[in-house]
Amino acid sequence: MPFFFSMVVAFMLLFLTGTATFYMKLIPKKRILRIVSVAMMVVINLGTVWFMVNKMSETDGFIYRACMFLATLCFVVNIYGAVFFLISLIVRLSCRILKKKDSKVAVFLRGKYFRLCVLSFTVLLGIAGYINMSIVNVRDYDVYTDKLPAGKEYTFAVITDMHLSTGVYAGRVDDLFEKINDTGCDAVLFVGDIADNKTSKAAYDELRKALGTLKCPLGAFYADGNHDDSGSQNMRVLMTNAGVKVLSDEKYELTPEITLYGRNDPRSFRGGKTKIPTDLSDEKFNLIMTHQPVNLSLFADAGADLSVSGHTHGEQFPLMYPIIAASNDAVMGHDSIDGMDVIVSRGVGGWGLHFSLPSPKEIALVHVISEVDYDR
Numbered sequence: 001m002p003f004f005f006s007m008v009v010a011f012m013l014l015f016l017t018g019t020a021t022f023y024m025k026l027i028p029k030k031r032i033l034r035i036v037s038v039a040m041m042v043v044i045n046l047g048t049v050w051f052m053v054n055k056m057s058e059t060d061g062f063i064y065r066a067c068m069f070l071a072t073l074c075f076v077v078n079i080y081g082a083v084f085f086l087i088s089l090i091v092r093l094s095c096r097i098l099k100k101k102d103s104k105v106a107v108f109l110r111g112k113y114f115r116l117c118v119l120s121f122t123v124l125l126g127i128a129g130y131i132n133m134s135i136v137n138v139r140d141y142d143v144y145t146d147k148l149p150a151g152k153e154y155t156f157a158v159i160t161d162m163h164l165s166t167g168v169y170a171g172r173v174d175d176l177f178e179k180i181n182d183t184g185c186d187a188v189l190f191v192g193d194i195a196d197n198k199t200s201k202a203a204y205d206e207l208r209k210a211l212g213t214l215k216c217p218l219g220a221f222y223a224d225g226n227h228d229d230s231g232s233q234n235m236r237v238l239m240t241n242a243g244v245k246v247l248s249d250e251k252y253e254l255t256p257e258i259t260l261y262g263r264n265d266p267r268s269f270r271g272g273k274t275k276i277p278t279d280l281s282d283e284k285f286n287l288i289m290t291h292q293p294v295n296l297s298l299f300a301d302a303g304a305d306l307s308v309s310g311h312t313h314g315e316q317f318p319l320m321y322p323i324i325a326a327s328n329d330a331v332m333g334h335d336s337i338d339g340m341d342v343i344v345s346r347g348v349g350g351w352g353l354h355f356s357l358p359s360p361k362e363i364a365l366v367h368v369i370s371e372v373d374y375d376r
Contacts, residue, residue, distance in 0.1 A: 023081065026115050041078075048074045060165040060200040065354075068166075069130060072353045076126035077119065080318070084118045125318075129357035133167060136176060136348050138183055139362040141334050143306055143341045147285040148257055148370040157185040157216070158364035160291070160310025160347045161193045163227065164203035167349015167361075173206040176348060177213055183365050187218040187254065190244065191310050192225020192265055192291030196351060199231045204238065211242035218254055220244040223262035225291035225311065227351065247289060249275040254287075258368070261304070263290040276302050285368060293344050296329045300340035307342050308366060314346030314359025332359065 027037045048071045088109040095106040108114050148154075157180050162168045168176060180188060195204070214220050222244050228235040236246050245252060247262020254260050261277050274295050280286045280303040288299050293309035314332040315321045325331050328344075335342040345364035350356050 023115055023119065026112060026119070044074050047071070059202040060170050060198075061202075064165075064200075065169060068354050072130050072355045073123060073126040075353055076129065076355065077122040080122045080125060081118055083319070084122075088114065125357065126355065129317075129355035133350060133354050133356040133361060134172070136179065136361045136363060138179065138365050139346075141343050141364060141366045143334075143343075143366060143368050144371045145285050145305060145368060146371040147283070147305065148368065148372075150370050150372040152257070152370045154187070154218075154255070154258060154368045155183070155185045156287075156308070156366045156368070157183050157188045158191055158308045158310075158343070158345050158366055159188060159194075160191040160345045160364075161225070161313055161349050161351070162195070162347075163193055163349040163351050164195045164199040164207060164231075166196065166198050166351060166354060167347070168203075169354075170200055170203040170206050173203065173210045174213075177210040179363060181213070181215045183363065185216055185365065188214055188216050188220040189260075189289055189308060190220065190222040190239070191289050191308055191345070192223055193227045193310060193347075193351070194222075194225070195231035195233070195235055196227035197230040199233075201232070204231075204233050208238060208242055211239070211244060221252065221260060221262065221289065222246050223289040223291060224248070224265050226265050228265075251277060251280070258285045258287060261286065261288050263288060265291045266294065274298065277304075278302065280304065287368075293328045293330045293342065296337045296340065296342060300338035304340050306366075306368070307340060308364070309342070309344045310347045312344055312346075313350045313356065316350045316356045316359055318357060 027033060092101070092106055092109055095101050095103055100106065159180065162176075164170070164173070194207070211220070220243070222236070222239040223246075224235060236248070239246050247260060249262070249264045251259050251261040259280065261280070264275065266274050276298050277286075282303060285306070286304045288304045288307040290296075290299070290307055290309050292311045293307070296307055299307055309330070312324050312328055312331050315324065321331065329337060330342050330344045332344050332346050335344070343364060343366055346359045346362045348361050348363060350361075
């Protein structure tokens with residue numbers, strides 16, 4: 001965590017330099033006002049970083065949520081303000097090289113109104129992303145297989161990346177679980193990052209109670225994520241005590257036709273150790289629960305028919321898609337790898353800040369359907 005914290009601080013301060021320069025024209029020219037304004041930017045950004053990595057303990061009530069909202073706005077205004085600053089700098093340099101530094105475009109990009117437009121846009125972006133994080137919809141995915149008899153169908157509600165107290169506040173856990181029950185699913189699959197370093201005691205308590213309200217005839221199952229161990233409570237113990245079956249690099253015969261396999265999270269992008277099952281039956285439909293969608297071809301080679309994952313949050317922050325795609329086998333939605341169906345949920349929450357844009361939040365409702373019915 002100290003290394004991570006140092007990197008985040010360095011990253012934020014680097015962008016702060018550019019953002020402060022970019023917004024400087026909006027500040028009165030008096031030296032004392034500019035010094036105070038820049039100092040406030042530094043303090044606010046350091047406070048935002050501290051807020052993102054600091055652990056919670058008791059509750060995530062009104063004051064916490066107000067701080068989360070302000071931290072979200074600060075982060076978005078600074079980071080994406082810096083992006084606009086870099087873009088405007090490139091355009092202005094191009095105009096200078098082309099000897100058009102007095103063109104309307106160059107003059108506009110140097111002026112105060114452009115900065116006001118960027119400030120307004122980034123504030124609205126922050127508000128929209130904050131609201132979007134709170135909207136969780138059900139998204140259906142259909143997977144067809146010849147390993148089920150005609151007329152047979154199983155439905156799984158895949159829940160990933162709750163990040164309690166960040167993605168899902170305490171007080172909204174019951175609403176989320178009500179939506180899960182309304183799907184009428186056969187089983188609930190919790191595929192990691194249910195909690196993280198910011199999860200409050202109140203949120204853990206609500207989760208514990210909500211797990212007891214699940215209505216799924218085939219049961220609920222859990223495979224851990226890379227953030228679950230950073231919280232104040234042991235998620236495996238909590239899940240087990242609540243009646244959820246924890247799968248740690250092990251398989252579970254769910255029905256005569258379906259086998260579940262829960263993968264321990266490798267806790268690194270591609271360097272973690274992965275235990276690949278060697279005894280998956282070709283006669284059964286093999287469903288892999290793995291938080292991070294990495295090394296998926298190994299599971300396909302082992303005989304898996306479907307993997308369900310989370311971790312990527314879809315694209316939680318704008319312009320992050322290329323980075324996410326470079327470090328994962330799939331980013332979001334329904335894909336196929338070496339003949340194995342791959343579903344990566346955008347998750348019901350996200351990490352760090354209560355913000356998600358452009359990616360919507362979802363309960364992934366996976367329907368495993370007999371291929372015979374599809375052929376008809």
